Amino acid sequence: MIQGKIIDNISNKYSVKIDVNIYTCDARGKFKKEKLKPVVGDNVNVSIVDENKKTGIIEEILPRKNYIKRPKLANLDQLIFVISSKMPKPDLLMLDKQLVFAEILKIKPIILINKIDLDENTVKEIEKQYKKTNYKIIKTCAKTKEGIDELKEILKNKISAFSGNSGVGKSTLLNNLFKESKTLEGSISLKNKKGKNTTTNICLYELEENTFIADTPGFSSFEITETEAENLAQFFVEFKEYIKYCEFVGCSHIKEQNCGIKKALEENKISQERYKRYIKIYEELKDKEEHKW
Ligand SMILES: Nc1nc2c(ncn2[C@@H]2O[C@H](COP(=O)(O)OP(=O)(O)O)[C@@H](O)[C@H]2O)c(=O)[nH]1
Ligand SMILES: [Mg+2]
Ligand SMILES: [Zn+2]
Structure with a gap:
């Protein structure tokens, strides 16, 4: 058996990255019985079926660091909550709910303020409100690429997911990141995914070796009913x-x-x-x- 990481899952087929190759794998029937299905982000042990066709079978799911139910995702290192200084107006109530959600799941949250070119005072106000939390705050302008290098540094060797309301600049930020990416995944535009009809599908893009971004429809639908x-x-x-x-x-x-x-x-x-x-x-x-x- 050989170890890999699930980077995509469509119905019962899993794409597992093993070294530099991607194998199409089925999952052993036992998982169904145990009610433990492999999900994107899982580290798994695979037995190779056909080396030429790059097919295999997932035999074992390695212990998870954390697990998100909706969308299903395991082993996330950090959640990056994106807001903008203006257009749309920062939704700090939503941000706080998402921060609570990250705390419950024990996933490191990072606050990203984008569009810092539009309203300096609001950026300062947000920084003030969150100072005592000690959460990392990244400030970016996706238009001028200010802050993009710092963002890249933070993403390195981690699995990260971006979340934020529509219009805050997530796609612009990701396009910036992936434009310069040298990996295969990076060279494929994020737009390729958009044709897919299932919005709940989630996959990991490799920005550079060992650096993954989860392409999620966002976590705004998350409810924090996990806590009383x-x-x-x-x-x-x-x-x-x-x-x-x-x-x-x-x-x-x-x-x-x-x-x-x-x-x-x-x-x-x-x-x-x-x-x-x-x-x-x-x-x-x-x-x-x-x-x-
Ligand atoms: N002024 C300004 N506009 C931005 C910035 N980042 C993104 N935008 C614009 O905001 C709009 C929404 O961006 P988009 O990436 O589609 O947001 P998404 O819905 O979060 O993916 C687009 O018109 C972008 O050009 C920024 O840093 N500054
Ligand atoms: Mg978008
Ligand atoms: Zn009290």
Whole structure:
């Protein structure tokens, strides 16, 4: 057996990259029985069926670092959440939901502010609001290629996925990256994929050796139902350390007295704007919980 990485999956066929070659593989029937299907991003052991035709069978799925259900994707190293300074206006509530989602799944989030040429003040404001999170913030102008080199550096030797609302500049950024790419995948325009009728299909593009970008329809449909409102504050990274100062177990950090987070807020240790969005998401989650039954 030989180890490879699944980079594409259409119905029951998997494209597995083994060294420099791509093999078309089936999966062993046992996976179906075990209800564990291989997904894009999986590292797998393959037995070769025909070396000339480059076909094989997936025998084993190696342990996953993480797993996203929708779209199905394993072993992501980082999620890059793209917003723009203007046109469209940055949707920070959406960004915070996605950051929570990344925290829940234990995938490193990175904030990318694109279109920095359009509104400098908004860029500064966003940086201010997220300073205490310590999340990496990359600023780019896809038009002038400012920041693209830094982005490239961050992508190196990792599997990354981009997510963000329509119009923020994801395609422009990716085209910039892939234009100079020397790999086979890079030379194929991202546009080739667009003809496909299934929007849920996901694949990995190799930007350079060992550097993969997941081509996803985006994660905006992700709901953060994975968590209960009670636990939300744990996933607001800069809030976490103040929870221990709350008087009440199960403090919602909204109406209670002697709340560590509210105290930190008063002392400007956390951003008012992030806190306001925390409340909004908390209430949305509560609402969902109440309507479950
Ligand atoms: N001014 C400016 N416009 C940009 C920038 N990046 C992308 N755009 C434009 O924004 C529009 C939407 O970009 P696109 O890449 O299609 O966004 P997507 O929907 O996220 O894929 C296009 O007209 C781009 O030319 C940028 O950094 N600055
Ligand atoms: Mg696009
Ligand atoms: Zn509290």
